Amino acid sequence: MRKIIFVTGNRGKLREAKDILAAKDIEVIQNNHGYPELQEDELEPIAAYGAKWAADELKMPVMVDDSGLFIHALNGFPGPYSAFVEENLGNQRVLKLMEDETDRRATFKSVIGYCEPGGEPVVFTGTVDGNIAYEERGSGGFGYDPIFEYEGQTFGELGDAVKNTLSHRRRALDKFFDWLD
Amino acid sequence: MRKIIFVTGNRGKLREAKDILAAKDIEVIQNNHGYPELQEDELEPIAAYGAKWAADELKMPVMVDDSGLFIHALNGFPGPYSAFVEENLGNQRVLKLMEDETDRRATFKSVIGYCEPGGEPVVFTGTVDGNIAYEERGSGGFGYDPIFEYEGQTFGELGDAVKNTLSHRRRALDKFFDWLD
Numbered sequence: 001m002r003k004i005i006f007v008t009g010n011r012g013k014l015r016e017a018k019d020i021l022a023a024k025d026i027e028v029i030q031n032n033h034g035y036p037e038l039q040e041d042e043l044e045p046i047a048a049y050g051a052k053w054a055a056d057e058l059k060m061p062v063m064v065d066d067s068g069l070f071i072h073a074l075n076g077f078p079g080p081y082s083a084f085v086e087e088n089l090g091n092q093r094v095l096k097l098m099e100d101e102t103d104r105r106a107t108f109k110s111v112i113g114y115c116e117p118g119g120e121p122v123v124f125t126g127t128v129d130g131n132i133a134y135e136e137r138g139s140g141g142f143g144y145d146p147i148f149e150y151e152g153q154t155f156g157e158l159g160d161a162v163k164n165t166l167s168h169r170r171r172a173l174d175k176f177f178d179w180l181d
Numbered sequence: 182m183r184k185i186i187f188v189t190g191n192r193g194k195l196r197e198a199k200d201i202l203a204a205k206d207i208e209v210i211q212n213n214h215g216y217p218e219l220q221e222d223e224l225e226p227i228a229a230y231g232a233k234w235a236a237d238e239l240k241m242p243v244m245v246d247d248s249g250l251f252i253h254a255l256n257g258f259p260g261p262y263s264a265f266v267e268e269n270l271g272n273q274r275v276l277k278l279m280e281d282e283t284d285r286r287a288t289f290k291s292v293i294g295y296c297e298p299g300g301e302p303v304v305f306t307g308t309v310d311g312n313i314a315y316e317e318r319g320s321g322g323f324g325y326d327p328i329f330e331y332e333g334q335t336f337g338e339l340g341d342a343v344k345n346t347l348s349h350r351r352r353a354l355d356k357f358f359d360w361l362d
Binding site for chain 1: 217218219220222227230255256257258260261262265266268269270274277278280
């Protein structure tokens with residue numbers, strides 16, 4: 001069985017990567033070492049820098065995952081700072097910001113960064129378009145899933161098995177493993 | 182006249198540092214090179230990392246300034262991501278988040294990072310406590326100044342000359358120049 005080291009402290013991301021990659025006969029091994037995350041408006045340079053730093057530091061090939069929710073009416077907020085905003089503001093306050101907005105469009109984006117020690121990082125981007133719901137619905141997934149609607153159901157309502165067939169993370173991981181093969 | 186290189190792209194920060202340091206007979210020279218900014222919950226490691234990186238890269242002693250507005254009722258939001266939030270959400274949306282909050286307390290914080298090439302960075306923190314206003318008032322300063330109330334007036338109303346005698350940035354710069362001397 002092929003193995004891949006995933007540098008992350010996020011249990012939601014880890015669980016999804018494990019589920020998605022188990023179907024491809026790949027074992028995901030978590031590494032908790034962490035890496036410097038940059039402040040950038042886009043996710044790609046954050047994932048690239050983190051993957052290179054971690055590969056050089058750990059002296060082994062690694063993948064990282066930088067993800068975010070980009071809300072159109074809020075100019076892409078919370079975007080690269082989705083984890084900080086989730087933790088400190090939470091979904092209710094994001095819904096409050098969206099209270100008077102009729103443009104509900106949002107894009108979930110996941111960027112997988114991969115690097116070998118001494119090498120240059122490569123990145124793979126997956127996106128899924130949806131809408132911000134008017135209230136939290138469903139208990140599946142994690143983070144913003146209960147307020148992100150895809151074809152009428154939130155990612156919280158879809159359930160992890162369905163979510164993992166079409167999510168931003170799934171799409172990014174598919175690209176990554178096509179490239180690896 | 183003593184000189185100090187200030188690595189920043191923020192014109193508001195630059196203008197204030199020039200005004201404050203002119204009174205100390207120090208000339209501030211802007212450098213626009215930029216540096217990697219980390220995602221951290223506190224400003225100190227961001228300023229320390231940036232100052233060291235820029236000093237090593239530019240091969241000269243430099244200062245940087247990482248500042249943020251920490252709103253108590255919002256668990257410190259926008260904090261280290263104040264520039265991104267100002268640019269993408271703006272003051273009106275921050276006021277919307279605070280609409281139903283009775284705890285209006287907020288802290289403005291500025292961290293000056295200083296480093297010489299090959300050396301270790303030092304940081305100096307200045308803070309000022311105030312309240313979030315219910316609407317924007319005044320046109321002085323920049324960024325969150327019109328919604329940050331200090332003893333009844335917003336930083337936007339105080340005017341730059343008064344603001345610069347008591348601001349978070351002034352307090353951090355005072356500490357830095359006490360240490361330099």
